[in-house]
Amino acid sequence: MKPPAARAHRDMILEVANLTMRFGGLTAVDRVSFTALRGEITALIGPNGAGKTTLFNCITGFYRPSEGAIRLHRPGALPVDLHRLAGYRIARSGVARTFQNIRLFPGMTALENLLVAQHNTLMAASGWAVGAVLGLSRYPAAERAAIEVARRWLLATHLLDRADDPAGALPYGAQRRLEIARAMCSSPGGPALLCLDEPAAGLNPRESEELARLLLEIRADGTSILLIEHDMGVVMKISDRVVVLDHGRRIADAAPAAVRSDPKVIAAYLGEEGEEE
Numbered sequence: 001m002k003p004p005a006a007r008a009h010r011d012m013i014l015e016v017a018n019l020t021m022r023f024g025g026l027t028a029v030d031r032v033s034f035t036a037l038r039g040e041i042t043a044l045i046g047p048n049g050a051g052k053t054t055l056f057n058c059i060t061g062f063y064r065p066s067e068g069a070i071r072l073h074r075p076g077a078l079p080v081d082l083h084r085l086a087g088y089r090i091a092r093s094g095v096a097r098t099f100q101n102i103r104l105f106p107g108m109t110a111l112e113n114l115l116v117a118q119h120n121t122l123m124a125a126s127g128w129a130v131g132a133v134l135g136l137s138r139y140p141a142a143e144r145a146a147i148e149v150a151r152r153w154l155l156a157t158h159l160l161d162r163a164d165d166p167a168g169a170l171p172y173g174a175q176r177r178l179e180i181a182r183a184m185c186s187s188p189g190g191p192a193l194l195c196l197d198e199p200a201a202g203l204n205p206r207e208s209e210e211l212a213r214l215l216l217e218i219r220a221d222g223t224s225i226l227l228i229e230h231d232m233g234v235v236m237k238i239s240d241r242v243v244v245l246d247h248g249r250r251i252a253d254a255a256p257a258a259v260r261s262d263p264k265v266i267a268a269y270l271g272e273e274g275e276e277e
C-alpha cells in the first residue's frame with residue numbers, strides 16, 4: 001500500500017468530496033469521498049445497488065449530485081468542478097466513459113464508430129462551421145489524423161481486421177473492446193480519465209485476460225482509469241487502489257491486498273461473491 005504522503009494533492013486526477021445523490025427518499029450515494037491518482041487504476045466495487053453507477057453518472061454529468069463536489073485535476077491546469085458542468089463539457093475536459101450496456105452505433109462499421117467519436121476534434125478543425133465542405137486546409141489533415149487515431153485503437157483492441165464490419169455484427173467481447181477504443185478516441189491525445197462501467201461483464205476468461213492487458217496498456221500510456229467491476233480476478237490483478245461502496249457509503253479504500261482481507265468488505269461483498277460461485 002502506498003504511504004499516505006504519496007497520495008498528495010499534486011498526484012490527484014479525481015477528487016470526490018462528500019458526494020451525495022438522492023432519488024426522492026432514497027440516498028443512493030451517501031457522503032462518499034475518495035481520490036483517484038494520476039496514472040493509476042482505481043476500482044470501485046461493491047454489491048448490486050451499492051451506488052457505483054450512480055457515482056459514475058455524477059462524475060460524467062448524467063446526474064447533478066444532491067451535495068458534494070467532484071473535481072478533475074490535470075497537470076498545469078486549474079481544477080475543474082465537474083459537479084457544475086454539463087455532460088458534454090465534462091467530456092470535453094477529458095473524461096470519457098463506457099456503459100454497463102453496450103452503446104455503440106450498431107449499423108456503423110467499427111472504424112466509423114471511432115471516427116464519430118472524434119466528431120468534436122474534426123468540427124474544431126473546420127472552425128465549427130462549413131470549413132470541411134469548403135475544403136479548409138486544416139480539415140483534411142485533421143481527418144487523416146482521426147483515421148490514424150482510429151487505426152491505432154483498432155490495433156490495440158485487436159479489431160483492425162474487423163474495421164469495416166458493422167459494430168452490431170461483432171462478437172460480444174469485440175463490441176466491449178470497441179467501446180473502450182471509442183472512449184479512447186473521444187479526446188484529442190486520449191482522455192485524462194477513462195471511466196469503465198463493468199467492462200468485463202459477459203466476457204469469457206480469455207477475453208477477461210485480454211481486457212486486463214488492454215487496461216494496463218492504457219494506464220501505461222498515461223490515461224488514469226476508474227473502473228467499476230464485479231470480476232474480482234480482473235480488479236485484484238490490475239487495480240492500484242480499490243474503493244468499496246455498500247448501501248451508498250464508502251466502507252473501504254485501500255490497496256487490493258488490504259481490501260481483499262478486510263472483514264467489512266468480506267461481510268458486505270466478497271464473502272457473498274464466493275457463496276454465489
Ligand SMILES: Nc1ncnc2c1ncn2[C@@H]1O[C@H](COP(=O)(O)OP(=O)(O)OP(=O)(O)O)[C@@H](O)[C@H]1O
Nearest residue numbers: 023026027028046047048049050051052053054055
Ligand atoms: N435514476 C434513478 N432513480 C431512482 N433510483 C435510482 C436511480 N438510479 C439508481 N437508483 C437506485 O440507486 C441505488 C444504487 O444504484 P446503482 O445502479 O448506482 O448501484 P450499483 O452499485 O451500480 O449496482 P450494480 O452493481 O447492480 O450496477 C439502487 O437502489 C438503485 O435502485
